[in-house]
Amino acid sequence: MPTLKEQGKNKVISRLLDAAAGVIKRSGVKIKAIGAGCPGPLDSKKGEILSPPNLPDWRGVRLKKIIERRFRIPAVVENDANCAGLGEAMSGAGRGSSSMVLLTLGTGIGSAIVLDGKLWTGKGGFASELGHVSIDYNGLKCGCGNRGCLEMYASATAVVRRRKAAGKMTAEDVYKAAEKGDKISRRIVDETAVYLGAAIANIINALDPETIVLAGGMSKAGKKFFYKVEKAAKERALKEASKGVRIVPAELGEDAGIIGAAWRAKNS
Amino acid sequence: MPTLKEQGKNKVISRLLDAAAGVIKRSGVKIKAIGAGCPGPLDSKKGEILSPPNLPDWRGVRLKKIIERRFRIPAVVENDANCAGLGEAMSGAGRGSSSMVLLTLGTGIGSAIVLDGKLWTGKGGFASELGHVSIDYNGLKCGCGNRGCLEMYASATAVVRRRKAAGKMTAEDVYKAAEKGDKISRRIVDETAVYLGAAIANIINALDPETIVLAGGMSKAGKKFFYKVEKAAKERALKEASKGVRIVPAELGEDAGIIGAAWRAKNS
Numbered sequence: 001m002p003t004l005k006e007q008g009k010n011k012v013i014s015r016l017l018d019a020a021a022g023v024i025k026r027s028g029v030k031i032k033a034i035g036a037g038c039p040g041p042l043d044s045k046k047g048e049i050l051s052p053p054n055l056p057d058w059r060g061v062r063l064k065k066i067i068e069r070r071f072r073i074p075a076v077v078e079n080d081a082n083c084a085g086l087g088e089a090m091s092g093a094g095r096g097s098s099s100m101v102l103l104t105l106g107t108g109i110g111s112a113i114v115l116d117g118k119l120w121t122g123k124g125g126f127a128s129e130l131g132h133v134s135i136d137y138n139g140l141k142c143g144c145g146n147r148g149c150l151e152m153y154a155s156a157t158a159v160v161r162r163r164k165a166a167g168k169m170t171a172e173d174v175y176k177a178a179e180k181g182d183k184i185s186r187r188i189v190d191e192t193a194v195y196l197g198a199a200i201a202n203i204i205n206a207l208d209p210e211t212i213v214l215a216g217g218m219s220k221a222g223k224k225f226f227y228k229v230e231k232a233a234k235e236r237a238l239k240e241a242s243k244g245v246r247i248v249p250a251e252l253g254e255d256a257g258i259i260g261a262a263w264r265a266k267n268s
Numbered sequence: 269m270p271t272l273k274e275q276g277k278n279k280v281i282s283r284l285l286d287a288a289a290g291v292i293k294r295s296g297v298k299i300k301a302i303g304a305g306c307p308g309p310l311d312s313k314k315g316e317i318l319s320p321p322n323l324p325d326w327r328g329v330r331l332k333k334i335i336e337r338r339f340r341i342p343a344v345v346e347n348d349a350n351c352a353g354l355g356e357a358m359s360g361a362g363r364g365s366s367s368m369v370l371l372t373l374g375t376g377i378g379s380a381i382v383l384d385g386k387l388w389t390g391k392g393g394f395a396s397e398l399g400h401v402s403i404d405y406n407g408l409k410c411g412c413g414n415r416g417c418l419e420m421y422a423s424a425t426a427v428v429r430r431r432k433a434a435g436k437m438t439a440e441d442v443y444k445a446a447e448k449g450d451k452i453s454r455r456i457v458d459e460t461a462v463y464l465g466a467a468i469a470n471i472i473n474a475l476d477p478e479t480i481v482l483a484g485g486m487s488k489a490g491k492k493f494f495y496k497v498e499k500a501a502k503e504r505a506l507k508e509a510s511k512g513v514r515i516v517p518a519e520l521g522e523d524a525g526i527i528g529a530a531w532r533a534k535n536s
Binding site: 099122124139 | 478
């Protein structure tokens with residue numbers, strides 16, 4: 001169901017909890033734990049929302065406690081990109097892999113790192129912000145304060161920004177135009193493949209993962225785009241690590257986060 | 269003892285094993301396992317050397333088997349940068365940390381990633397090649413085939429290359445000259461701090477580690493250099509993850525690899 005954030009946090013939360021209660025009742029299944037995926041940054045240990053840019057009034061909400069009080073079973077709160085990554089790793093394009101990195105190319109770039117079947121979340125739960133790993137220390141200024149963040153080059157927003165001369169296009173429009181032979185769109189798509197490939201080469205050299213999963217609108221850009229991303233990544237990465245790495249599209253679509261939140265609750 | 273690689277692999281290996289046998293005998297200690305640190309790339313699972321650029325005749329040497337045949341106890345072979353990282357993580361500058369990343373700034377840049385007290389080595393043992401993580405997708409061409417590798421900007425070799433006008437200087441000479449007020453040297457040192465800071469910001473945003481350890485000749489460049497690196501890193505990294513991260517010099521010097529190889533054998 002849609003968030004309808006303009007209703008304010010209290011209404012949104014009680015509507016979501018009511019919906020969950022209804023599903024639990026109708027299913028007849030005994031629920032042992034609840035996992036909730038939320039926009040970050042958040043403190044997963046405490047189950048507290050910190051400062052999500054798109055949900056400013058949620059700052060300080062102790063979602064874990066709220067869920068546990070209502071349902072009287074353990075709850076886990078994890079950031080939504082991590083949930084999507086865990087979902088794809090356990091039940092989607094990464095299943096069977098010893099290690100997987102997810103990049104979700106949307107308005108921004110979400111990402112997750114799953115090592116030995118577990119999310120790597122870092123000392124404070126802030127790891128795997130791969131959209132803010134820079135591909136050019138002297139590159140485009142990003143809203144986060146850094147320069148050259150991948151998000152500034154390969155997110156859907158960045159693709160549309162580079163094609164702005166054409167007016168109101170979406171990233172998918174740019175991909176379709178490129179397929180149909182529009183030269184400017186094709187150049188933008190090819191550049192995007194190189195940016196993404198350079199970032200993926202860095203991921204390969206740093207982590208030597210078994211599988212890299214690309215999700216989000218841009219992952220639907222077609223086989224040709226995937227092939228170009230893979231080519232750029234393997235040309236740049238060290239031979240030993242790039243041998244055998246799988247670069248594949250996500251499988252679970254918008255369900256990835258829901259499935260991953262459930263895994264996160266199961267494994268905690 | 270020095271490797272004396274010009275003697276060829278057979279002589280070098282038997283000299284090393286004789287030395288180890290002598291130490292074991294004199295110590296009177298019962299040894300349960302042996303850990304050996306070697307230049308990579310190598311296959312740690314098989315204990316086989318693959319293709320170390322500086323030891324070409326070692327290709328295909330099954331060092332694990334050779335050690336086990338001689339001493340009749342289990343042996344582990346791990347790449348030397350990983351051994352140094354594990355040493356610093358367990359007994360050096362990273363002890364007590366839940367996660368640590370080591371960067372050794374020498375002729376090249378060696379590195380290691382230690383997560384939850386264990387080396388992260390990836391699907392094939394080729395992870396943590398952070399010297400070949402690029403800080404500029406369109407930057408200087410590296411011998412590995414990629415562009416903009418950190419090694420091309422922040423290794424001792426890169427520092428000396430940029431100061432080449434001055435003739436035969438070492439990286440330490442450049443640092444000393446900068447301290448004494450030489451303007452060109454100071455600019456090079458300041459640039460190096462920014463390159464390193466940009467790379468460390470990427471590590472922080474990707475892995476949110478508790479401690480980052482800098483080792484090698486350049487880590488002796490003094491407190492001012494460390495301060496500049498830390499400043500550049502924290503200016504660029506996301507606030508949440510950079511809060512509380514420790515950036516510290518290595519403690520174990522050249523013993524890091526020996527101590528880490530022992531830990532690697534103990535933990536396997």
